[in-house]
Amino acid sequence: MSAPNCLRCLVRPSAGIPSSTAPRTAAHAAARTAAPLAPLAPLAPLVPRSAPFSTTAANARPKKEAQGKDSSKGHVRAGKRLTLGKFKKDRVAEKGRPPAPGERKAYRKRITLSNDNAIAVPWLTDLSPTDLADPANIAKVLALPDEVQDQLRASEAFKPTQCWGMFRKPAVLVRKETVDVMSRMQASVAKRQTLRLALTGDKVSGKSMTLLQAMTHAFLNNWIVIHLPEAQELTTACTEYAPVPGTEPAQYMQPVYVLKLIQAIKRANEKVLAKTYTVSAHPELPQNIPANTPLLALANVAKEPDAAWPVFQALWSELTAQGANRPPILFSLDGLAHVMKVSDYRSPAFELIHAHDLALIRLFADALGGGVQFPAGGAVLAATSRSNAPRAPSMELALAQREAEQAARQKGDVSKDGSKAGVPQRDPFFRGYDDRVEAVLRSVQVLRLGGIDKLEARALMEYWAASGMLRATVDEKTVSEKWTLAGNGVLGEMERATLLTARV
């Protein structure tokens, strides 16, 4: 909760700080002596002397005079005072109950989606199934419907670093890239194909948010969504693993994580799964599942981590069963670099396990590489991360190559010669490349997210202003100012420049 006035100077923001008092008082005095009745207003400087913003806020601020230091008194000689019990330890203040295990983390990771103190935006409308793919909605802010909020929350699409808690209702900005991704998804489903796309871009440019929008689109259109919210949870050796029996070379399942994933899938896709039926029987599971059972019942079989992986495999085989009546599927992952490297797990022979030997990640990598056909089409989306990403030189190279190829194709360059100057090549003196990673990323599409344009920025800032989070007139000047401060409209930087500054 922020204070209504600036705590540093105790001036209300609307009051307007008088500019340069000293010269004005001198001018006042001169004016008074010369012509006492002369109006004072024209003497105020008409042209602002400085830019409306400063990039060095803390340093450029004029230093206040030191307060509380009374120089007239000088040194105070108090003499030596008798202090009784000075060798006793200070009493430790009563601290109360320490937080229970996991409580601090839960507090740190909590996700607040609404704020009753924020002003409700009257013109905000809920998203309808076709809204995100409609080019007419570019540069509009639209709200997430309540049901979809629950589904997104169940699949952990929201992140604690995003500013949902500042507004009355979670809403998203529809940008050009959003419509681009959604229309690609729709086109692939219309052709019963799978869109395989990697989202990349600078820090805080909205990669995870685009993923969230894709999931919203999928939920609204009754797709089945499988989302791996943090790839690092799978590869940094912090969840249980065990070899899958009968695999050569050995693959490893992660039973506890998969159990959590199945439960998330179940909660997020409950309605669709209840209407989708199995095509084959699954006698190998702990509870016999005959054919023509709802997939929800199949997902419910996973109660213990031991049974989680077989159930997930059964679920996956049902979802990808060819010729069956299946909804489209969205399989998404955030933090691609973590799954494109050697993981921190070790095999019984004490060798590091490649991330693609972890069964769940292999599933995703296969899907991303084009090895899986969804019966009704769908999409496999992966978002890279810039703030939390290990070095994955092969991934970076492959994405850069795909991007260069796409650019060449758009220009109409039809020659497929890989040794062209435009397409980056492997550094011959570097050994850290990974063939398996490059094989997976050989045919993905890459979408680079950059800054938003000023129209979108304006729509966003109008929404912020309507929610009471931005206390300024949204005009061309403010928009360009924030847009410029945010490195030409990098979305997260705009938030930082506008919403997350302490100056209210």
Place this chain on the structure above:
Amino acid sequence: MVFIFGVNFNEQKLVKKALESFYALGPQTSARILAKYCIHPRAKMGTLPPKTLTALTAELSTMTIEGDARRIVQDNIKRLRDMGTYRGRRHAMGLPARGQRTKNQVETAKKLNRVERRG
């Protein structure tokens, strides 16, 4: 509470730390034991299935740890003493064996250099 190799551990204790609490079992060995039984490095004792616990106990019982490892050290010191070497005598006297000064700072030697060395 979880038993491994006759020792009771808290369920919240890291398996890695629990293994390293045994004498003569350090980070290298514990990492290898964890990998051998597919236990991730951040696993807590409470999450291990009973099968793994018995396997760990069996594994530890084949290794030279705790009493066996201590006895090797003690035997080595005893051998030095029986031969009448300088190092053996210094151990018997509880003094530094490798030429350190004895004017002060001999607490470590007093603590460790004994014929029946503790650890």
